[in-house]
Amino acid sequence: MVTATPTADAPTGAAPTTRRRPGGRSVLRLLILVAIVAVVLYPLIWMIGTSMKSQEEIVNNVGLLPERFTPGNYTAGWSNFDVSFGRFFLNSAMVSLLTVVGNGLSCLLAAYAFARLRFRLRGMWFAVMIGTLLLPQHVLIVPQYILFRTLGLVGGEWPYLPLLIPQFLATEAFFVFLMVQFMRGVPRELDEAARIDGAGPFGIFRHIILPLSRPALVTTAIFSFIWTWNDFFRQLVFLSQLEDYTVPVALTLFIDSTSQSAVGPMFAMSVLSLLPVFLFFVAFQRMLVEGINTSGIKG
Amino acid sequence: MALTTAPDPTRRGPGSVRAHAERRRPGRFRHSEGLAGYVFLSPWLIGLMGVTAVPMLLSLYLSFTNYDILTPFSEVEWVGLANYERMFTADPSYWHAVRVTLTFALIAVPLKLAAALGVALLLNRAWRGVGLFRGLFYLPSLLGGSVALAIVWVNMFNRDGAFNSLLSLFGIQGKPWVNDPDWALETLMVLAIWQFGAPMVIFLAGLKQVPTELYEAASVDGAGRFRQFRNVTLPMLSPVIFFNLVLETINGFQGFTAAFVLSNGTGGPVDSTLMYTLNLYITGFTDLNMGYASAMAWVFLLAIAVITAIFFSTGRFWVHYSDGEDR
Numbered sequence: 182m183v184t185a186t187p188t189a190d191a192p193t194g195a196a197p198t199t200r201r202r203p204g205g206r207s208v209l210r211l212l213i214l215v216a217i218v219a220v221v222l223y224p225l226i227w228m229i230g231t232s233m234k235s236q237e238e239i240v241n242n243v244g245l246l247p248e249r250f251t252p253g254n255y256t257a258g259w260s261n262f263d264v265s266f267g268r269f270f271l272n273s274a275m276v277s278l279l280t281v282v283g284n285g286l287s288c289l290l291a292a293y294a295f296a297r298l299r300f301r302l303r304g305m306w307f308a309v310m311i312g313t314l315l316l317p318q319h320v321l322i323v324p325q326y327i328l329f330r331t332l333g334l335v336g337g338e339w340p341y342l343p344l345l346i347p348q349f350l351a352t353e354a355f356f357v358f359l360m361v362q363f364m365r366g367v368p369r370e371l372d373e374a375a376r377i378d379g380a381g382p383f384g385i386f387r388h389i390i391l392p393l394s395r396p397a398l399v400t401t402a403i404f405s406f407i408w409t410w411n412d413f414f415r416q417l418v419f420l421s422q423l424e425d426y427t428v429p430v431a432l433t434l435f436i437d438s439t440s441q442s443a444v445g446p447m448f449a450m451s452v453l454s455l456l457p458v459f460l461f462f463v464a465f466q467r468m469l470v471e472g473i474n475t476s477g478i479k480g
Numbered sequence: 481m482a483l484t485t486a487p488d489p490t491r492r493g494p495g496s497v498r499a500h501a502e503r504r505r506p507g508r509f510r511h512s513e514g515l516a517g518y519v520f521l522s523p524w525l526i527g528l529m530g531v532t533a534v535p536m537l538l539s540l541y542l543s544f545t546n547y548d549i550l551t552p553f554s555e556v557e558w559v560g561l562a563n564y565e566r567m568f569t570a571d572p573s574y575w576h577a578v579r580v581t582l583t584f585a586l587i588a589v590p591l592k593l594a595a596a597l598g599v600a601l602l603l604n605r606a607w608r609g610v611g612l613f614r615g616l617f618y619l620p621s622l623l624g625g626s627v628a629l630a631i632v633w634v635n636m637f638n639r640d641g642a643f644n645s646l647l648s649l650f651g652i653q654g655k656p657w658v659n660d661p662d663w664a665l666e667t668l669m670v671l672a673i674w675q676f677g678a679p680m681v682i683f684l685a686g687l688k689q690v691p692t693e694l695y696e697a698a699s700v701d702g703a704g705r706f707r708q709f710r711n712v713t714l715p716m717l718s719p720v721i722f723f724n725l726v727l728e729t730i731n732g733f734q735g736f737t738a739a740f741v742l743s744n745g746t747g748g749p750v751d752s753t754l755m756y757t758l759n760l761y762i763t764g765f766t767d768l769n770m771g772y773a774s775a776m777a778w779v780f781l782l783a784i785a786v787i788t789a790i791f792f793s794t795g796r797f798w799v800h801y802s803d804g805e806d807r
Contacts, residue, residue: 207607214602218616221674225619227642228632243645291524300517310524313532317734317784319757320777323764324535324542327549350527357524382516411626413737414757418765429627436631436744444635451628462622466615 232448239444255453258446262434264424266450269431274457276341276416276427277409283348284356284405285398291351292360292397293386297372313354322418329419336421343419348405356401363397364390403465407458428454543775548768556771563775574776576751577759580665584755585732588669593724595676600683601713614684618677630671630741634658637667658742661752668738668753679724686720687713718799726791730784736761756780 227245232254234247242248259266294300295307329335329343351357371389380388413429420426426434432454435447518525543563545556567574599617603610623629636642637657644654657663694712703711714721739753740761747754747762760780764773 207605210602210605214599214613217599217602218613221617221620224629224632224636224642224674227636228628231635240640243640243642243648245642287523287527290520294517294520294524298513298517298520300514300521303517306521306525309528313528315730315784315788316532317730317757317780319734319736319760320539320781321532321535323760323770323773323777324539325531326765327538327542327547327770328535330549331553347527347531349523350531351524352527352531382513382520386520407622407624411624413625413627413740414761417740418761432627432631433741433745436741447631448635451631454628455623455626458623458626459619462615462619467611 228448229452232445232452234445236445254445254449258450258453261443261446261450262423262431264426264431266428266431266453268424269426269428270453272341272425273410273427273429276344277406279341279345280348280409281402281405283345284351284353285401287349287351288353288356288360288401289391289394289398291357292364293390295357296361296364297385297390298382310354310357313352314358318414322415326418335419336425340420340422340425344415353405356405359401360394360397363394367393400468403461403468407461410458539774539777542771543778545771546769547771547774549770550768559771563772564779566772567775567779573751573754573759577747577754577756580752580754581733581735581756584665584669584672584735585729588672589725589728589732591669592673592676593679593721593728595673596679596724597683597717597721599676600680600687601709603680603684604687614681617680620675621677624675625737627737627741630738633667633671633738634742637663659749661750664742664749664752668735668742671738672732672735679728682720682724683717686717690716715800719801722791722795722799726788729787729791733757733780733784733787 223245230244230246231239233250233252234242235249235251235253238247238249238251291310295303295310325343325347326335329346334340334342334346347353367390371393372385375385375389411429416427416430417433420430428450432447432450435443435450542556544558544560546559546562547556603613603617620629638644639654639656639659641657643657647654655663657667690713694716695708698708698712734757735755736757739747739755739758743749743753743758745758745762745766747758756776757780760773760776763769763776
């Protein structure tokens with residue numbers, strides 16, 4: 182399985198076939214690739230194009246891009262509902278950022294225990310953790326909903342607790358696993374040296390593992406953010422008040438209003454909703470692709 | 481107190497105090513490490529108990545009841561196997577959802593993996609700009625299950641969507657694909673296949689691991705490109721193919737967002753996009769049949785476990801590990 186550490190360099194040296202003189206074959210290859218890129222990008226460009234078309238153009242102009250760029254859909258979409266879309270973005274940002282913090286902290290602690298400490302039943306707990314990797318969230322959603330509702334946390338004082346509590350309790354086993362794999366690559370001699378200097382498990386964690394785990398933490402942070410930002414299922418289940426909605430849940434409001442005039446604003450808000458993920462993508466492209474390369478992360 | 485720390489006369493050997501101390505130290509350290517282990521593990525343990533294990537047991541219990549969220553727990557009625565019986569014998573929409581989900585997974589997953597492998601093979605050369613292509617192909621996977629993308633997709637396959645205007649360029653009369661029960665699920669499949677970037681990146685990583693000597697040897701033996709692919713690439717890549725297959729199948733079964741958006745949460749048109757998880761959501765949260773939904777969830781969990789087990793048991797016959805260890 183592809184489970185090396187997130188920063189490990191792929192053995193590029195193992196592929197000398199890779200350097201060749203350009204020839205007819207490469208031109209053909211390039212043409213095929215460009216054709217596939219066109220297919221892959223078409224829906225995204227069409228989305229952006231449509232978001233800038235006027236209502237009239239959406240109906241009449243079947244072209245990819247608008248003849249006249251009109252920003253009207255963006256302002257209209259922003260204030261299409263009783264609550265401004267800015268509020269939804271703030272809600273999403275808060276949930277996503279707190280999830281990043283929660284996952285980073287709690288998964289790091291658990292991973293350190295699994296990767297470095299010896300304690301009774303460690304093997305069993307580790308197996309249980311791996312087992313939870315395969316557990317679909319749909320299986321847990323009904324009882325979790327009942328549990329959080331019984332505790333008065335659904336639609337309560339602060340409606341995001343059901344979304345956030347699991348993230349602060351290291352339930353995202355994938356990140357625990359990723360960090361364990363990473364920490365196994367940190368040389369044990371460092372622990373030994375710190376131990377000789379009188380450091381206990383906490384000291385070793387604080388002074389050796391924590392600073393060295395930065396790459397694994399960054400990978401976790403990026404994917405936590407993107408997954409939470411894109412997540413729909415849990416947010417749909419747990420958020421019930423309009424003003425608490427996150428962006429994905431708010432977007433579905435457009436579908437409810439079936440009127441044709443909402444298409445432009447709906448596309449505009451769709452574009453905006455993808456923007457944070459897209460910016461992450463541009464900023465961390467290399468890291469993302471390598472992170473997946475080496476850990477098998479799902480997008 | 482001095483009494484207890486006095487050297488035990490029964491202890492063997494001369495330097496017994498020292499030997500004692502040395503024997504004790506690692507033991508004592510291990511003890512404190514054991515404590516620290518549980519301290520560090522405690523958030524995860526609390527999460528496991530509170531958010532995973534207890535809810536699972538609760539859901540197992542509820543699957544034998546007719547619980548709706550409105551009745552207090554004390555008045556919940558135990559119905560035995562009635563939910564399971566209804567699911568298997570008296571609920572045609574359940575079996576319909578199973579069929580829809582299986583159809584989706586059986587068609588979309590292989591096509592997605594084929595696309596991923598094909599493009600990975602095209603990209604498995606280092607030249608300037610290859611990273612850009614890689615990134616662009618990965619982009620749809622990254623935007624993944626987002627509602628925005630599903631919205632775009634539904635509109636693209638509308639009556640006057642982009643797909644039909646593309647067809648009209650070739651003089652083909654399109655149709656409202658997303659409103660046609662025969663085609664709605666297919667548009668969701670196309671969406672899934674379009675997001676081939678994630679398995680592609682994993683394939684690329686796998687291709688990098690294939691030793692070049694094997695190709696050279698095959699080439700010396702007179703194997704053409706196709707035979708090299710069949711006899712070198714495929715076997716060497718089989719662990720990665722296996723990994724992607726398991727992952728994508730499990731993901732395929734869980735498809736929710738796009739089906740929800742396409743049908744506005746109903747599974748329509750005419751239940752054609754009623755994926756298993758969407759059916760579960762409707763049962764539990766729209767119709768408030770939480771007991772019945774819990775039974776569905778448990779069958780879902782067992783089904784995924786069985787399918788994974790089948791993959792792993794058949795994998796022995798076609799997955800080759802280069803270190804010779806058949807895991």
